[in-house]
Amino acid sequence: MSGPATPGVGIIIPARFASTRYPGKPLATLAGAGGVARTLIERSWRAASAVPGVDFVAVATDDTRIAQEVERFGGTAIMTPESCANGTERCAAAVAQMANPPEIVVNLQGDAPLTPAYVVTDLIARLRGDASAAMATPAVRCTPSLYRHLTDDQKAGRVGGTTVVADGQSRALYFSKRVLPYLPDDWPDDRACPAFLHLGVYAYRPAALAAYAAWPVCVLEQVEGLEQLRFLHYGAPVAIVECAAPDWDVVELNNPSDVPIVEAMLRQRGSD
Structure with missing residues (x-):
């Protein structure tokens, strides 16, 4: 059982071996700029460790093979139950084992090693400056071409990304794998697009994680396949942080x- 939160920030990388699309994905090897092959989980750990102002990085897993790989490259692994349904539940299970968890916990997904460090630091700053928010997560404003790409995927029956709609205080109203909001075909390219692409990084307070783990799964979370909708269903404020689009594609390793x-x-x- 976790105790009171202490000042500081921890990054937890949830990682599981079982995957319908890509079993054993965290242990897949990726060659970098120098030709050195490193596992996906090591590259994710390195990306997390490069974020300034973070006190510790740990991998939360339910598989001893992943834990052994983390220990091999000098990281810290926390064993969590196989029953964790998503990364947020896994982070909650890891934090519950800490005697003094940090005041902010960042969930950096283990299949996105290209996530820019500034995305994480922006989330930390927002959560520290917004005492009423339970969680903060980033979004990038769609360019006209990205919006068309998302709608083209939707028309073809493909899921091309998750969009988020926020209120005037940058609080999430809804997340969806549908492209929201709808824009008329004559929306001019020189006018700011009101659609935002959600990036799957989360910063929480330990109390919000504990509450999340105690809440029953909600229907919208199930049908959309989006874990963050559980926060909205139970009325927990979710802060949306608009981040600058990186100079590269933040590609996830899904297949x-x-x-x-x-x-x-x-x-x-130039990543080695």
């Missing part, structure tokens, strides 16, 4: 076919 794409991005960025 084996994504490996060469991510490796190309690593070479482009």
Whole structure:
């Protein structure tokens, strides 16, 4: 059982071996700019460790093979139950084992090693400056071309990304795998697009994580397949942080076919 939160920030990388689309994904190897092959979980840990102002980084997993790999490259692994349904539940299970958890916990997904460090620091700053928010998560304003790409995917029956709609105080109203909001076909390209692409990084307070784990799963969370909707269902304020779009594609490793794409991005960025 976790005790009172202490000042500081911790990054937790949830990682599971079982995956319908890509079993064993955290242990997949990716070659960087220098040709050095590192596992996905090591690259994710390195990305997390490069974020300034973070006190510790840990991997939360339910598989001893992943834990052994984390220990091999010098990281810290926290064993969590197989029953965790998503990354937020896994982070909650890890924090529950800490005697003095940090005041802010960041969930940096283990399949997105290209996430820019400034995204995480922006989330931390927002949560520290907004005492009423339970959680903060980033979004990038869609360009006209990105919006068209998302709607083209939708028309073709593909899920091309998650969008988020926020209120005037930058609090989330809804997240969806549908493209929201709807824009008329004659929306001018020189006018700011009101659609935002959500990036799957989360910063929480320990109390919000504990509450999340205690709440029953909600229907919208199930049908959309979006874990963050549980916060909205139970009335927990979610702060949306508009981040600048990075100079590279923040590609996630979801399928084996994504490996060469991510490796190309690593070479482009000079990541060893």
